[in-house]
Amino acid sequence: MDFDCSLAEMKQFSKEKKLTINDLFISILSNSCYEYFQKYKDEGPDKAMVDQLQCGFPFSLREKPRSLSDIKINNDICLFLQRIKIFETFEQASKHFKVEFSKLKGSLRPFGSYYAMGLTASMPFCMPKFLVDLISDKPSFMWTNVPGLKQAIKLDGQTATGIFCYLPSIGYLPNGISMITCGDLVGLAVFVEETSGM
Numbered sequence: 001m002d003f004d005c006s007l008a009e010m011k012q013f014s015k016e017k018k019l020t021i022n023d024l025f026i027s028i029l030s031n032s033c034y035e036y037f038q039k040y041k042d043e044g045p046d047k048a049m050v051d052q053l054q055c056g057f058p059f060s061l062r063e064k065p066r067s068l069s070d071i072k073i074n075n076d077i078c079l080f081l082q083r084i085k086i087f088e089t090f091e092q093a094s095k096h097f098k099v100e101f102s103k104l105k106g107s108l109r110p111f112g113s114y115y116a117m118g119l120t121a122s123m124p125f126c127m128p129k130f131l132v133d134l135i136s137d138k139p140s141f142m143w144t145n146v147p148g149l150k151q152a153i154k155l156d157g158q159t160a161t162g163i164f165c166y167l168p169s170i171g172y173l174p175n176g177i178s179m180i181t182c183g184d185l186v187g188l189a190v191f192v193e194e195t196s197g198m
Contacts, residue, residue, distance in 0.1 A: 005188070007183075007184045008184055010024065018098075021145070022101060023094060026097045027097055030085065030087045030093040030097070031089070033053065033084075037050045052084060052086055053083070053084045054084070055083070055141060056081055056141070056143070057080045057082055058077050058078075058144050059077060059079075059110045060077045061076045061078070061114055081113075141175035142176040152183030153183070175191065176191045
């Protein structure tokens, strides 16, 4: 499932609410999960409302390049696990996530995750595979946002009117939510493997 929306409109709405784009989307995600679990709570084994989910975020530690010569093709990212609380209203969710994600800006947790993943990559293959499977069994889904091209894509004189980013499954984790920007478009996509049971 995927859909597109206007980046300009999103920025304007976020500015009015004093939120970042990430705050906005995670708040919407939290509300959507609330509606979903509220609708199907009687079908679960405990017939109870889920109050939070574990989400895996690709967290980038790359510095913003000051010039073209500063650009490096590398992978300074790590898989960062974050609890996403489920809220009934947008106001509750946005207030919570604004505080939570602001804390991450000065947190050492992403650096710890980055160096831990770097350490596993230097081990024999069986160890990283075991650890990736262990980590991927913890979150409920992966979330990624990619700032794409500032100019809209044009092919054969035609401007792209839709865009989405495919987020492949990792280890045992079959579900993913992606966001990518291109020009004034923001593409959102939700991927769920049929075998996940969701």
